[in-house]
Amino acid sequence: MINPANGMISTSSAAANAQSPGLKTYFKTPEGRYKLHYEKTHPSGLLHYAHGKTVTQVTIANLKDKPAPSTPPAPPSSFSASSGVRSAAARLLGTGNGSRALGFVGGNGGSKSLSGSSRIGSLGASSSSSSIINTNFDGKGTYIIFNVGDAIFISDLNSQDKDPIKSIHFSNSNPVCHAFDQDAKDGHDLLIGLNSGDVYSVSLRQQLQDVGKKLVGAHHYNKDGSVNNGRCASIAWVPGGDGAFVVAHADGNLYVYEKSKDGAGDSSFPVIKDQTQFSVAHARYSKSNPIARWHICQGPINSISFSTDGTHLATVGRDGYLRVFDYSKEQLICGGKSYYGALLCCAWSMDGKYILTGGEDDLVQVWSMEDRKVVAWGEGHNSWVSGVAFDSYWSSPNSDGTGETVMYRFGSVGQDTRLLLWDLEMDEIVVPLRRGPPGGSPTFSTGSQSAHWDNVPVGTLQPAPSMRDVPKLSPLVAHRIHTEPLSGVIFTQESVLTVCREGHIKIWMRPGFAESQSSNNSETLLSTSSKEKPLLSSKVGSSSYRQ
């Protein structure tokens, strides 16, 4: 009858694709094997509660010595740096938290994680035990912050412990997004956004030192959703913004806060006249938070990302549009629509030239800031693309040559439970012959030089490109690495970190790192610690008697 086609297509083997029990503990790439190094998770009892309600996101926090931002590498000047550390430690002790801080040190098995490490070798003759105490006392190290259900969990990135060292429970709503600023000037470096729209800023160090299961010393913004009760979708510190941060909500609005200002302000903003248009409104009183509201789009904003230098802000949302703003000018510069469906994630290249987006069309999209358009579509995911990131530590094998072909490496993860790695070599991407505007001659353009956008006014959003107009990329490798749909990917100097929606995190060591790193210490810890460690150990080591 009408439906004959359907009967004939029943040959494909869907059943064969059922969950394969064993996932591999490595994946191969042209440069070698990435090996599963650590897994991080959370108490399993939470799973049923969290299922389907929240999606786990991960933030990496590198806690440095204080004051951290400008530590010169030369030995003499590191004296001052370390004395800074000491005074910070003293300050902490003096606040009345001292005993608890030390309790934290003991409780987390600090000595275990450091004993016999290569770092101590590099310290030379100093007493090893004293350096251990100090490090943990200070909470220094690299941490993973992730949300599951009604809790925020904190794990030590460089320990083999699967379980988190700290959990913070929220009674009012579920935490859904977070951000860390490792150059924060005063104590508050961690932002947490909730499902209810509430936002907190806290000091990560202070949370680590506290033994309780509640947030301590927090500033509370948008209390009970007083300014905006839409779910927090994404939160970010403004790079170099002197304590300014932005929160994107599910109703298409983004708010700018300054942590130096009062959390419980009473900012009010005028009614949005045209829901379809971008508009910025500033708070009437300069002392209250939030200081500004950006109405970006109708419907949820799903993710935001600042360029490394903080000049540009990219947003993606339910309406499928990528929007790029000049942050300080509060201006929409450019943007464009997905092939179809919502966009779910976005990320900048280190040099600010490209933006990756991923979404419900299963495509990884490469947006060029120079061309102000999509220059490539990555095809290879079998489901929605939920996380994208450039590998800023990647250096292409032939980059020492003329330097004309810049190759970028990036990764993407999707709800197909897979990690895909891609190479982007802009010279190889040639936009196919286009039918230009009526009357215009067909033009052949490459990704690096194009004049198409010259006549496009600033702030114009491009419609969805046609399938045949966008060059396609194929993934370098594609590996199924989790059993659950993935929600994020992060590249660090020595590893790739992947996380699934349900809150299981895997850390994959880069080729070359996995072999040499049998101990718990990673390169970042080595590099930060080797500068200051000798002095620290001798000076602040006085607390070692407590061990």
Add this chain to the structure above:
Amino acid sequence: MGAAGSKLEKALGDQFPEGERYFGLENFGNTCYCNSVLQALYFCVPFREQLLDYYANNKNIGDAEENLLTCLADLFTQISSQKKKTGVIAPKRFVQRLKKQNELFRSYMHQDAHEFLNFLLNELVDILEKETQAAKSDPETSSPTEKTANGPKNGQLNGVRKEPLVTWVHTNFQGILTNETKCLRCETVTARDETFFDLSLDIEQNSSITSCLKNFSSTETLNAEDKFFCDKCCSLQEAQKRMKIKKPPHILVIHLKRFKYIEQLGRYKKLSYRVVFPLELKLSNTVEDADIEYSLFAVVVHVGSGPNHGHYVSLVKSHNHWLFFDDENVEMIDESAVQTFFGSAQEYSSNTDHGYILFYESLGASNKS
């Protein structure tokens, strides 16, 4: 029931779309398969309007005998002409007629919603065709069903001279697939067209509809026991076969094959796979890169862990609001709630509500050029 209705009215407030009616349908013992599909069809606006138009124009034709078409039209008219904005209606006549018409649906057993949809659409076409033939023999009454938007290519490509009748059911739901077979010896490509009212897709764990559609159109090699008889070579040959969409339908109905016969078990099993479906969709497996955008407006959801029992509900988008229809209950839901019906990433999960039939409507504008 009345309370649920007023609750919905309260929820919509002054956003209640003018002239729209949201009515639950009473269940007559396992008739949720029927109710869920009827709601999806009711909120398929072009279909509803054309059915009501047709009914208005043909009502007086000598009080024709009752059939599924008249029963469906009656039901839709009954809903749309209610004074109240919300409430419950008993689709009694329709269900009785359905049971009379097809013994498959006569029992009180759990039925397959997709089978019902398929049966209903084909039945409607049969009735319309019969009426047209009757009208042709009686030239006095001209039927509005005659050749509406009969694509010029259709007749010839099917290789049949007799022009197929295109009813308003066809203009809404019918698409054309082309089945291309390439003989690997002489490289001749044989194309055979077939029409469809819906696409039945094999599904995989943790995949998307986009990916399932790609697999649907992936190239398949015919060899060994399954060779292709090439007319040019006059013998069985190895060949490559693929299925593409030649004419995308206005209303794209996608059926997920969640009920699979497992040979080892000797019975059907429900696949609870997580298959994500976007609220907007474009077809990549078309003959021409048409880039036609579709928008999701209804989902028939199967609730339950097995194929022989369970429940059907539907999600419907009407005037930019999402509604949840569960027999007589109607509730407003958030758009983001749609994603709780994707399925389970793990085989054993407490979540048993799975999208089963998806209804997408073409947004019309194709960005060609």
